[in-house]
Amino acid sequence: MQLTPMLRQYREIKQQYPDALLFFHLGDFYELFFEDAEIASRLLEIALTGRDGGEAGRVPMCGVPCHAADGYIARLIEKGYRVAICEQVEDPKQARGLVRREVTRVITPGTVVDGQFLEAKRNNYLASIVPVEGDYGLCLVDISTGEIAVTETRGERALEALLDELARAFPAEVLIPRAVPRTLLEAVRHTCPALVSEVEGETCTEDVARQVVMGQFGSGVAQAPWYRSGPAVCALGAALQYLVRTQKRELAHLKSVSYLPATRHLLMDAATRRNLEITRSLRDGGKWGTLLWVLDHTVTPMGGRCLARWLEMPLTATEAIAGRHDAVQELVDTTLLRTRVRRELRTVQDLERLASRVACGSATARDLVALKTSLRALGPVREILTGLKAELLRELYGRLDPLDDVAALLEKALVDDPPASVRDGGLIREGFHPEVDRLRAIGSNGREWLCAFEARERERTGIRSLKVGFNRVFGYYIEITRPNLPLVPPEYRRRQTLANAERFITDELKRYEDEILGAEERLAALEYELFLELRQKVLAHLERLQQTARAVAELDALLSLAEAAARYGYVRPRVKDGGYHLAIEEGRHPVVERVLGAGSFVPNDVLFDGDRRLIILTGPNMAGKSTYMRQVALLVLMAQAGSFVPAKTAEFGVVDRIFARVGAADDLAGGRSTFMVEMSECRTILENATSASLVILDEVGRGTSTYDGMSLARAIVEFLHLHTRARILFSTHYHELTAMAAMPGVVNCTMAVREEGDEIVFLHRVVPGSANRSYGLHVARLAGLPREVLERAREVLAALEARGKGWAGGQPSRPVTQLEMFAREIHPVLEELKEIDLATTTPLEALNKLHAWQKRLLDEAGRPVRRVRRGRSGV
Numbered sequence: 001m002q003l004t005p006m007l008r009q010y011r012e013i014k015q016q017y018p019d020a021l022l023f024f025h026l027g028d029f030y031e032l033f034f035e036d037a038e039i040a041s042r043l044l045e046i047a048l049t050g051r052d053g054g055e056a057g058r059v060p061m062c063g064v065p066c067h068a069a070d071g072y073i074a075r076l077i078e079k080g081y082r083v084a085i086c087e088q089v090e091d092p093k094q095a096r097g098l099v100r101r102e103v104t105r106v107i108t109p110g111t112v113v114d115g116q117f118l119e120a121k122r123n124n125y126l127a128s129i130v131p132v133e134g135d136y137g138l139c140l141v142d143i144s145t146g147e148i149a150v151t152e153t154r155g156e157r158a159l160e161a162l163l164d165e166l167a168r169a170f171p172a173e174v175l176i177p178r179a180v181p182r183t184l185l186e187a188v189r190h191t192c193p194a195l196v197s198e199v200e201g202e203t204c205t206e207d208v209a210r211q212v213v214m215g216q217f218g219s220g221v222a223q224a225p226w227y228r229s230g231p232a233v234c235a236l237g238a239a240l241q242y243l244v245r246t247q248k249r250e251l252a253h254l255k256s257v258s259y260l261p262a263t264r265h266l267l268m269d270a271a272t273r274r275n276l277e278i279t280r281s282l283r284d285g286g287k288w289g290t291l292l293w294v295l296d297h298t299v300t301p302m303g304g305r306c307l308a309r310w311l312e313m314p315l316t317a318t319e320a321i322a323g324r325h326d327a328v329q330e331l332v333d334t335t336l337l338r339t340r341v342r343r344e345l346r347t348v349q350d351l352e353r354l355a356s357r358v359a360c361g362s363a364t365a366r367d368l369v370a371l372k373t374s375l376r377a378l379g380p381v382r383e384i385l386t387g388l389k390a391e392l393l394r395e396l397y398g399r400l401d402p403l404d405d406v407a408a409l410l411e412k413a414l415v416d417d418p419p420a421s422v423r424d425g426g427l428i429r430e431g432f433h434p435e436v437d438r439l440r441a442i443g444s445n446g447r448e449w450l451c452a453f454e455a456r457e458r459e460r461t462g463i464r465s466l467k468v469g470f471n472r473v474f475g476y477y478i479e480i481t482r483p484n485l486p487l488v489p490p491e492y493r494r495r496q497t498l499a500n501a502e503r504f505i506t507d508e509l510k511r512y513e514d515e516i517l518g519a520e521e522r523l524a525a526l527e528y529e530l531f532l533e534l535r536q537k538v539l540a541h542l543e544r545l546q547q548t549a550r551a552v553a554e555l556d557a558l559l560s561l562a563e564a565a566a567r568y569g570y571v572r573p574r575v576k577d578g579g580y581h582l583a584i585e586e587g588r589h590p591v592v593e594r595v596l597g598a599g600s601f602v603p604n605d606v607l608f609d610g611d612r613r614l615i616i617l618t619g620p621n622m623a624g625k626s627t628y629m630r631q632v633a634l635l636v637l638m639a640q641a642g643s644f645v646p647a648k649t650a651e652f653g654v655v656d657r658i659f660a661r662v663g664a665a666d667d668l669a670g671g672r673s674t675f676m677v678e679m680s681e682c683r684t685i686l687e688n689a690t691s692a693s694l695v696i697l698d699e700v701g702r703g704t705s706t707y708d709g710m711s712l713a714r715a716i717v718e719f720l721h722l723h724t725r726a727r728i729l730f731s732t733h734y735h736e737l738t739a740m741a742a743m744p745g746v747v748n749c750t751m752a753v754r755e756e757g758d759e760i761v762f763l764h765r766v767v768p769g770s771a772n773r774s775y776g777l778h779v780a781r782l783a784g785l786p787r788e789v790l791e792r793a794r795e796v797l798a799a800l801e802a803r804g805k806g807w808a809g810g811q812p813s814r815p816v817t818q819l820e821m822f823a824r825e826i827h828p829v830l831e832e833l834k835e836i837d838l839a840t841t842t843p844l845e846a847l848n849k850l851h852a853w854q855k856r857l858l859d860e861a862g863r864p865v866r867r868v869r870r871g872r873s874g875v
């Protein structure tokens with residue numbers, strides 16, 4: 001069916017972007033039609049209307065005002081949709097026929113640049129994955145900040161390592177070549193809730209990728225270490241092509257690439273990150289209750305993002321760790337300086353994202369004013385930092401360029417409070433450009449001229465009710481009421497007739513109209529032109545801007561760590577290369593301490609050395625075993641990220657990996673039970689732990705039967721202890737496993753409790769020794785289980801603890817048998833049977849013995865005894 005010309009244009013453009021919602025610029029609105037309108041009206045909760053479609057009849061339509069479109073687009077992006085922005089690329093007044101329109105940008109979850117679409121203190125990554133002969137290349141791009149990082153994963157565990165990196169970065173969108181194995185697609189979707197976008201396989205080939213990468217970064221990029229990695233280059237090339245296709249502009253702010261080799265950072269798999277709650281809580285994925293929540297005292301958005309990256313990727317080089325500690329120490333010791341710098345930085349806005357919007361051509365006048373205000377604050381910051389001694393702080397001082405020339409230009413060119421739109425004028429400051437001043441004077445003097453013209457015409461014509469007005473349809477006019485029409489001069493030309501008046505125009509008024517309206521249009525066009533020139537001048541200093549933004553981010557992150565250390569009484573840890581040594585005196589869990597309040601948390605020690613590499617931790621539920629183990633891991637992580645730690649003293653050798661198998665969770669989407677998830681995580685630990693690793697195992701084996709679970713737990717821990725020689729914290733309720741303390745390097749510790757009658761008090765102290773009870777009934781009572789359930793549980797427990805009793809099932813009050821852990825008890829009847837000498841036993845003795853045994857067994861089972869009827873012979 002034949003559509004109207006405008007809808008045909010819409011259809012043709014939509015066919016080029018079938019996977020995006022097309023925002024079609026029409027007048028003052030962005031309109032959506034057909035299926036897009038139905039989807040958008042539902043998601044945005046706006047009215048679904050219709051429009052004449054020619055032979056197709058009325059077609060579905062909905063729309064949003066152009067000035068409010070950003071908010072609607074943000075909601076669609078948040079829901080995982082792509083949005084193609086189709087603009088009018090010619091002036092409708094000058095167009096012949098249909099206005100020419102083109103898609104100027106495609107916004108996807110991973111290509112968002114505008115700040116209102118983004119969370120201020122989180123990176124918004126686009127991830128690109130390219131499999132190459134069993135290996136994987138990974139590229140992470142945050143186009144809103146200009147950051148790019150590449151890596152590759154190789155070997156038998158390449159896919160698992162790739163998924164661990166995805167879990168760390170938590171990208172908003174993932175690019176994958178078409179026709180990849182379904183297992184990879186499902187694994188990616190299961191790892192992170194990102195929009196998965198498929199790209200053509202041809203864009204991911206190494207030859208094409210190297211050509212694209214060279215075009216973006218120049219021939220010098222061939223010397224970069226990551227350039228030798230084919231998978232990494234393929235992933236980067238695919239990402240760059242996707243960004244060019246969606247952004248439809250040069251990516252001038254993507255200037256450098258970071259390489260992420262595995263040896264440079266402390267590694268953690270996805271399960272460990274989840275269990276330790278570093279930046280996302282287990283409860284709702286938010287920030288509250290995480291390590292980042294405790295340490296984040298940053299005052300700038302880029303500082304918050306930098307701190308989160310440091311916590312997600314702790315260092316392993318002792319020199320780099322010591323450099324951060326030196327800087328934090330000096331900032332802790334100089335309280336007044338730290339306070340002054342933080343106060344100045346509060347006025348600094350998101351320099352990274354402002355610079356990126358300048359590069360992408362989307363920066364508004366308000367963005368440039370924010371940039372000017374931010375740069376003006378950096379001068380005082382540099383002055384305050386003068387004379388600091390820590391090498392890292394001195395380096396940041398040198399990189400902190402306040403760009404005084406750029407700030408002065410922006411201050412001279414732009415008004416302090418420009419309008420939101422850059423096309424309507426009102427941007428340029430008076431005195432910056434003479435033509436702007438002249439055109440603006442015409443407009444500002446217009447009211448005086450009109451008042452004088454109106455007074456003069458009243459005097460000349462004698463019509464006291466004469467007045468001058470304006471509307472957008474007819475322009476300026478002279479309005480005269482009907483009773484005064486006979487007094488109208490002949491040079492007045494009629495323009496409009498009303499019910500009670502007539503409107504006229506004169507040559508003089510027409511000339512003024514042409515001048516004033518022309519001046520307004522020329523002024524708006526000139527201001528827009530000057531603004532574009534100004535933005536290009538700022539773009540010429542992009543590299544300086546990005547360098548300064550990164551310096552501010554690192555400075556803010558260091559200030560945040562220093563602020564946390566000063567507020568919460570943290571101490572500087574001593575970190576050295578190699579060795580098993582890990583000693584923490586009076587350590588505290590950083591998150592639990594903050595939740596409970598100062599002084600409420602009970603500190604504990606931990607010690608690993610050459611003779612003490614495996615700590616078996618027993619004790620009641622709710623006594624704090626899991627908190628203690630997570631605390632040790634978090635303190636190591638904090639120290640290697642550059643933070644001070646909550647402890648009296650802390651000293652340890654650098655850890656290469658942290659493994660945390662804590663808690664129980666199934667994987668419904670992956671079709672794996674709780675026990676299967678637990679065993680899979682243990683496999684990862686067994687395959688990858690080294691002598692420099694820290695391993696936390698919490699109640700391994702509880703997801704299956706007692707014998708299976710205990711056997712697996714012991715075998716897993718023994719293997720790790722004997723073969724990897726890692727530092728291991730292992731908590732268990734299998735008290736029999738404390739016998740492992742007979743092995744070299746193994747010690748038992750337990751959570752102290754105090755019993756007061758039927759009550760227990762959790763002391764939350766880790767002490768030497770082992771527990772022989774788990775106090776599960778006490779915890780159940782604290783949880784509020786019904787009294788009759790607890791009483792029945794006590795009966796069953798008493799029966800289980802009484803040797804020689806059996807459970808027959810069926811009746812709820814029967815005694816039950818003690819379940820031995822390693823050796824099954826032989827029943828007394830069987831012992832007697834073994835001792836009988838059959839050669840000397842008479843038939844009558846044997847029958848009487850059988851009768852006695854049967855009676856005994858039936859009594860134990862609670863069944864009535866059937867008496868034996870004897871004959872005359874007594875048999």
